[in-house]
Amino acid sequence: MNMNVEDQLSRPLRDLRISIMDKCNFRCTYCMPKEIFGKDYVFMKEEELLTFGEIVQTANQFAALGVNKLRITGGEPLLRKNVEELIQELNQIEGIDDIALTTNGVMLPKLAKSLKEAGLKRVNVSLDALDTTVFQEMSGRATKADVVLRGIDAALEAGLGVKVNMVVKRGLNEQEVVPMAKYCKDRGVMLRFIEFMDVGQTNGWGYSKVVSKKELHTLVSEIGPLQPVDHYYFGEVASRYQYEGSDVQVGFISSVTETFCGTCTRARLSADGKVFTCLFSESGTDLKEDLRAGQSDAFIKEKIKTIWENRSDRYSELRTAESSKNRKKIEMSYIGG
Incomplete structure (x- = not known):
């Protein structure tokens, strides 16, 4: 029987984001730069990654503690061979009713159909x-x-739900906000704007580079009036709006200007088996050693339960320009966003 656990701020554990691969075929500057501190980016060796069996074992214990949503991330998760097999196994876990995958979309023309058949519900592109x-x-x-637009088309054709995620960085791509919104509205898919965040140590973040939710909302309203939509569930990160006279929605993920730490229900499992309780964590708790030492499911479940019950993270609520510089945060490509 599944139980419910809460952290120090009475936030339940509901979502698990599973990174299965740190490699990526893109080098987006806010996620995985080409090099770090003058050195080429070094990826994990295959033996460092959790096996599919270890991921499924761990996900089972998270589900027993109340998790009902899984998100598969990377790096680029579709670079991992036979990812459909993992989706199929995760889809059989009792209590899991939603499995999504975050991708840059490049490999969707090849894989969208088989991912859908394996039980994937939707993709965030x-x-x-x-x-x-x-x-x-x-x-x-x-x-x-x-190449990404073809992936979106393939996902829609396969019957997958599609959301498009756009990180907006001032001085770089804010002029693309309206064209992107028009494209997604015409295509009938939800576009979610993500404020540029200070994840990791190398993306050159600063408040001056953040295009706020308020500014983004004003820009998108050029296309047509927006009506607010109620949250679907506790812990939903996006503030959603609907174009007047349309059923197409647009969302805003504003972790800088309108924080949502108070309703965060997400844990993260890195590709090498560490549990993180916040996107902005400095460190995680290793499970891989326990898994490979043959520790029981009960042991793994109790360890996860203890991690969550001790959680008190609310970095975005406490963020200052100074704290952002001084905190040693892990890279987004490692934790999976």
Whole structure:
């Protein structure tokens, strides 16, 4: 029987974000730069990654503690071979009723159909610009947004739900906000704008580079009036709006200007088996050693329960320009966003 656990601020454990791969075929500057402190980015060795069996074992124990939503992330999770097999196994866990996957969309034309058949419900596709020059600057690759748009089309054709995520960084891609909103509205998919966050140590974050939810809302309203929509569930991160006279929605994830720490129900499992209780964590708690030492499910479940019950994270609520500089945060590509 599944139990409910709460942290120090009475927040329940409901969501688990599972990074299965730290590698990516893009180098988005806010997530995974080409190099860190002058050195090439070093990826994990295959033996460092949790196996699918270890991921499923861990997810089972999270589900027993109240988790009902899983999000598969990376890096780029579709670079991991046979990811459909993992989706299929996770889909059989009692209590899990929603499995989504975050991707840059490049491999969806090849994999969307099999992912849907394996039980994946939806994909969150990262796309920060339609203009080729801006897209290349954001993605760190000499390619065009068309490769991502083809992935979105393939996901829709396969019957997957689609949300598009756009990180907006002042001085780089704010001029793409309206074109992106028009594209998504015409395509009938939800676009979620994400305020540029100070994740990791290398993305050059500063308050001056944040385009606020208020500014974004004003820009998108050029397309048409927006009506607020009630949250679907406790802990939903996006403030959602609907275009007047349409059923298409747009969302705003404003972890800088309108924080939502008070309703955060998310834990994160890194690709090498560490549990993190906040996107802005400085460190995580290792489970891989326990899993490979043959510790029982009861042991793993109790360890996760203790981690969550001791949780008191609310970094975004306490963030200052100074604290952002002084805190040693892990990179987004490692924790999975």
